[in-house]
Amino acid sequence: MSVEEMKVELERLDTLKWDLKSVVDNVNDKTREIKYDNTPMEIYMHVEHLAEKHGVDIKYEVDAIREKVNLLESAIYELVSPFESELRDAEYKHDDLEYEIEEAENGSD
Numbered sequence: 859m860s861v862e863e864m865k866v867e868l869e870r871l872d873t874l875k876w877d878l879k880s881v882v883d884n885v886n887d888k889t890r891e892i893k894y895d896n897t898p899m900e901i902y903m904h905v906e907h908l909a910e911k912h913g914v915d916i917k918y919e920v921d922a923i924r925e926k927v928n929l930l931e932s933a934i935y936e937l938v939s940p941f942e943s944e945l946r947d948a949e950y951k952h953d954d955l956e957y958e959i960e961e962a963e964n965g966s967d
């Protein structure tokens with residue numbers, strides 16, 4: 859690959875990096891929404907109130923729900939991992955190509 863072709867590819871990778879950074883930010887913003895979704899809490903709090911009113915112990919079940927909700931949040935946050943991996947790959951390729959261009963240009967002096 860010529861230096862000019864490498865520079866074109868470097869530009870493409872630079873654009874790809876910025877696009878992926880934007881996507882990572884977008885995915886993070888979207889996955890954070892789970893933090894503010896209180897539907898499970900509203901449900902078990904309502905049921906806890908009924909249980910308390912009727913003398914029924916549901917502590918074990920509520921604790922299990924809280925644990926599963928935490929696991930769900932963690933799983934949702936992990937959705938960004940493949941995007942971060944693609945971004946890292948693009949950054950590595952960009953850096954490697956940038957180094958190759960420098961070497962080619964310095965080697966021809």
